[in-house]
């Protein structure tokens with residue numbers, strides 16, 4: 483069972499570049515800038531403590547504090563390229579065949595890079611790593627809840643020429659409790675759509691966020707939502723997600739670490755599946771949560787949330803909702819189905 487979690491070709495849709503900065507890479511980047519921004523040089527163990535969540539935290543806000551060090555260090559093309567390369571190679575080793583990587587380009591412009599340079603560096607490196615590993619990658623640019631609308635619109639202007647050139651979609655993220663409403667930045671989503679970007683957004687991570695999520699789905703019409711597990715509490719919202727075919731890109735471990743669920747058994751995946759809501763499974767932040775996608779599958783299997791055939795179906799469904807061109811999608815789907823045709827453990831049941 484364990485081997486199949488790793489061996490099966492997997493699709494991962496919810497993955498943050500800045501949650502994938504390894505401690506060793508961070509040490510190299512920090513040393514290269516002579517520890518600017520740090521009080522003193524750190525040991526490996528100290529850097530690890532800054533980047534990897536040790537246990538369940540009290541809140542989403544506390545979880546987001548782990549992005550401070552990546553934000554400080556990922557301010558050069560070299561750093562952005564390295565973290566991109568390492569993430570894609572790691573996904574290849576875990577047999578992820580398609581992934582979408584997201585990041586907020588504006589957060590990497592504090593030491594002189596332009597949004598354009600940031601996007602070019604990540605796009606080029608991801609194309610190179612994709613050629614070398616065979617992992618198909620599409621990128622998502624994130625607008626920030628904490629930035630004013632004008633700033634997010636400025637980002638769109640700067641990334642417009644990349645639409646459809648590897649940069650497939652636009653997301654919206656940041657601390658939900660402090661600035662909960664994506665509707666205040668409706669113009670960001672409309673403009674992104676006009677430019678040819680697909681739309682997703684972070685929402686519905688916090689308790690009682692179901693009504694807000696429903697309103698955002700109706701008005702912003704995202705194709706997918708990052709998180710949104712709280713929808714399980716609301717049958718009308720489940721029906722809306724099912725009818726509009728809006729996929730929830732779920733990250734159970736990340737939600738547990740944000741203090742939202744006490745354990746894997748309490749995660750509402752079975753309820754969402756029973757309600758017919760399209761869902762996919764991802765790691766969110768592989769280094770921050772010290773988690774591969776196959777680790778996450780094992781967590782869910784052990785907790786009795788799903789069985790292997792269900793995991794396999796979730797992968798096929800994730801691909802059908804991916805921000806990937808239809809032709810590529812059909813080709814990859816054919817290859818995945820071929821792969822599974824000799825593996826009865828995935829297709830029976």
Ligand SMILES: [Zn+2]
Pocket residue numbers: 496498684708766
């Ligand atoms: Zn996320």
